[in-house]
Amino acid sequence: MYAIIEDKGRQYSVQEGDLLLIDLREAAAKESIVFDRVLFLRTDAETRVGRPTVDGARVTATVLGEVKGPKVIIRKFRRRKNYRRKNGHRQRSLRIRIESIEA
Numbered sequence: 001m002y003a004i005i006e007d008k009g010r011q012y013s014v015q016e017g018d019l020l021l022i023d024l025r026e027a028a029a030k031e032s033i034v035f036d037r038v039l040f041l042r043t044d045a046e047t048r049v050g051r052p053t054v055d056g057a058r059v060t061a062t063v064l065g066e067v068k069g070p071k072v073i074i075r076k077f078r079r080r081k082n083y084r085r086k087n088g089h090r091q092r093s094l095r096i097r098i099e100s101i102e103a
Helices: none
Strands: 002-007 010-014 019-023 032-035 038-042 047-049 058-068 072-078 083-089 092-102
Touching: 002 032, 010 019, 019 058
Parallel strands: none
Antiparallel strands: 002 010, 002 038, 019 092, 032 058, 038 047, 058 092, 072 083
């Protein structure tokens, strides 16, 4: 099975067993998350396109934990003005495993 889900304005294509990084939310490790907004669903027998979502379809995932992305360095510089700024940022994400896709 194959599905396209929407979460917080982003779309993800998923299959059972996939590992995925999504935007951070309040969820503990080993907790289950259900995605109700399934935009597209393909099984062995049929293909269903939602208008805007597929009725009765849902994707269940298990939270594996919180991870940090790569460090991004932001530099500001004005020549001859003695102006230099350095700032860093690491985006926090949630790692999940897709357990089941239900039609």
